Amino acid sequence: MRLALAAWRTAYLPETREAVRTAAAQSDQAAFTQPAQVRALNAPYWLSSDGRIFTTVVRDKAVQWDVSRQRQLREVALPGLSEGITDVSVDARWIAYRGRDGATVRNLANGASHRIATGPWTDTDGAFGPSGRTFVVRREGREAGAERATVEVWDVRRERVLFRYPGGDPDGPLPVLSPNDRFLARCTHDGEQLRVWDVVERRRVATDPPARTQRLLCRSDQLTFTPDNRAPAAGTTDGVVTWDFHADRARPPLPMPGKGVNAVEFDPTGAYVLSWGSAGLALWRTDSPAPADGCPRRPVVTFRVETPAVTDIRLDPRQGVLRYREGSQAGVVRTLSLHGLISPAWRKKARTEAAFDVDGRPAASAPRYGARAVAADGTVHTAVNTRDGIRVTQQGPHPGSRTIGTRTEDAIAIDPAGRTVVTAEGALIDVGTGRRRRGFEGEDLLRTAVFSPDGRFLAAADTQGRLTVWDAGGQHRIAVLAAADSTVERPALAFSADGSLLASSRADGSVRVWDTASPRLAGATLPTGGGPVLALGFTPGGGELRIATAHLPWRSAQLAPGRAADDVCARAGGGATRTEWRRYLPDVPYRQTC
Template sequence: MATSSSPYSAMSPDDRLLAACSGDDGPLVLRDISTGRDLPRRWPRALDQAFCTAQTATFTPDGRALAVPVEGGIRTWDMRTGEERPEADLPGAPEPSLDFSDDGTTAVALGNQEVVLWRVADPGTPLLRHPIGEGTAREVRLDTEAGVIRVRTSARVVRTLGIADVLTDRHRQRPLAGARFSPDGRSLATAERRGGTTVVRLRDAHDGTLLRSLPGRSCEGCPDPVLTFSPDGGTLAHTTGTERGTTVHQWSVRHGRAKARHTVASWVEDLVLPGGGGPPVIAGTKPGRQENDNRKVEVWRIDGRTDGHIDGRTDGRTDGRTDGRTDKRLLSRGSLGSPVLAPDGRALLTLDGRMTDLRTGRSTPALRGEDSLITGAFSPDRRFLAVCDDNGRLTLWNGPGTRLLAVLSAGGPGEHRPASALSFSADGRHLAASTPDGSVRVWETGTPGLPGAEYPGADGAVLALGFAGDELLIATAHGAVRGLPLSGERAAGIACRRAGGGLTRGQWRTYLPNTPYRPTC
């Protein structure tokens, strides 16, 4: 039976069961409080060792299982059958603090300098990972009804994290392969794997609601679709790969119908739709494997009629005739490195540091001093160019890439934290960049020397970033779209609503006794 010398004990939520150790080394005893009897043992000795050496443990809300924080994660055993449930992996956490939602479907824990939220049925796919300061968090509580996580950082301070969006049913079990927001912040295009193919879908940018599945499917083993919108957001262009090339589809977002379809003998790596209804410009390489030394980037402007007649159909299929004519004008061939097209289709940056004027074909060195670049983006008006290398060094240049404006993130050897997504706002005033842990930083391009505003991650690596007015839009592989305020006024309003109002005069005297009182909300 359990004794007063037990190092730790845990009571079930209904006060019917008591779990305790019969001594410092166990074994674990489970007692029915109503009868005073110990229940038959069905659990393995691994639970004895975990429970009797733990600093804390807790029953699941239904009282059927016992969750024990261990070094590097949470282990849970069903006390009726003795079977161990899937472990929640929390690398680097000594013994995480843990809490469950009232219905037992969701759990939260303090990991190694982070808060981690997951579905109990799928602990291997966290809903949220939110970084916290080292040594600051002491206790965590989950309130799904209010849509918040509360983290106690001291005797007087409790931080709250809003998780209402994360808890929606829109959290995806199948990760997205790609995503792209429209410049106006109204639409979101997503690439989603289905069996051996990849399909493209159009969604509402504010909540991720599916609007329409678009025509075309990429073949198994072909490159993932490239997604882009026209500057006004009215047209979406996307690619579907075949073994011999790529089909470029154009879809009218406003009218909900296919506009054109063209096939090229290239694997497309970048695609733009210039303003004013101009034809698509694509950049890519010949299909099949190529040695790096022989890899050449080709740039084409696609014009003329579609490959087949669409005749206003909304399903994107043709009527079977193929007498339409497509003009494919080769603008450039050469250059090594991955291509980044300017939004107006008039310039090409390759990440080996060459800038090509596609009107004249003239290629010149750019981005002097940069090396090992892996991603880049132009602002919509081509005033700015942002690039990132494989060590996480993020820099801002003038549009031609001839003058360095600022080093936004220094990075460094061994850090390996390159930006997984880059995006400028439609007016070019803001630049957003993400890191592999899902955090996002936003800079004002007019004052790039100032530190950017940082937004913690919530669901793994970011696939796409966008802007809608004073709101930052974030799309991840598993989660619904998140919208975060960019203006201080909106952020303050959200904080006031979450806190239930500002400080009273009495609270002000307690926390800020030497500062004159003023309303905070």
């Protein structure tokens, strides 16, 4: 990001404009790396539930960092901490470490402490519950000649046992508590059976999951609970698997391509699920209905991750980002932008059509079969396919309509003046006279097209995914922007008002923006997420691109280079340092870029 910004500040060229636009929109927003002077080999690490606070223990000191601001919050010295450290609560306020007669739980901010009086901490492990108010302890022992473990749930502040189970298994992950501290889930040592206990009533919950569901949940190393406290869940080879023991049934799984899910985390509200597997990181909405065609549910967005191991995946709705810790023994936290996908405007029911008006505002309606264009004065022209031909309608001060073409022709574009209609067969029909002329020589059957508002260009995408730019008459090909890729998706297309920019959606859900004065460049790539792109539109002046997807009415992407550069400065926490400048631009004098 900073390199792209430095290039644009150094040379204002089409290439650097594309680079800074792409940098402003890229998902990889920031990386926090623990400074070397406070780093130790095999030191433990924790990330708070929102991913904002990073905690580590180095040389008997608990050190905490603000990830987003990349600054140290506090350093607390505690004798014996490095050897005795046990866990840090998910809110990053409390740290637990063992001693001779049990464990101490200490507040890192104000120094308050509590005792977990378990007796000698030999063959004992423990962890905080999700609320931070409880602490789960497992102590190994022998009973009737066999190894057994006693599991206890402690109230941290009252320093007393809430629940004790003497017949636990000494191996495998610790039992896990529900967010409200009411239920405890554990698996038998053979990884075959799931057990759920009511901590308050001190009884086992009657539930009978299918044997396969129990095996999938218990063979995961990261069993957890859903935020509604009703169901254990885990990332498995089948995706995210959940068993609702109140309803005594499985919830719809969230499948992931590849080899399944290695880790799963729920946000505290229960609206979202984060998963990590061989296909990368994925964000899901739990209220998304299953598709009507019977296909599996799809995540809101997926991110490719290069590192072989990911831990502590976290969602921060307030900042609209996802954070994760890279590797199991690495002090690196990466932040990914969610591009406005965490929005109250999210619609549970997916839309199939959308359009924008000339000022970039969402249109009230969009033709399902046909084309739509808006003149500079706001007059709307539509070309709709009917049984009698193509129905061309003008809405505005002088409304009217007429039918042109034949019933076998499909309209895919109409110019903003309402004078010319483009058909899928590559014909351009004069609306006033009904005369037609052939265009787009050498192209396949067209799927969609769009005229530039200034009357200079005509962009067309064929059924094979090839995207080309022509003169407004469709007679002279100016450039091939995208080669054929056998896609079956209909891309969304839009020109800026002056024709200087062209935007096109892609099959992977991203959007590419080209500078029409430099069509041979690759274009700026803007990731979107949220399902297929339904419509694109520019604000006046082309400073922002509006993007409508199946579940969100619109989001904005900055295209004005100056505004995009400001976004890069904000997201990257400033411009390139002198060290970075010397490394990448050694022959250029250093300058401030933010």
